[in-house]
Amino acid sequence: MDGAGQSPGPRELGDVVICPEHVEDLVETVVHGVLHLCGYDHETDSGDMLALQDRVVASLR
Secondary structure (H helix, E strand, O other), X not given: OOXXXXXXXXXXXXXXXXXXXXXXXXXXXXXXXXHHHOOOOOOOOOOHHHHHXXXXXXXXX
């Protein structure tokens, strides 16, 4: 969202919008969305994103 240049403060990556009524695991869904904002793509990374997602979710529980 901020682009690739310098940022005067914390980077603004975008928004994660979730409808809680349509997810089974809210924590996992939030982590999944944030990882996408950080540039991860589970459809092209040979499982790296989902492995990281599992580690992050496990550390939160």
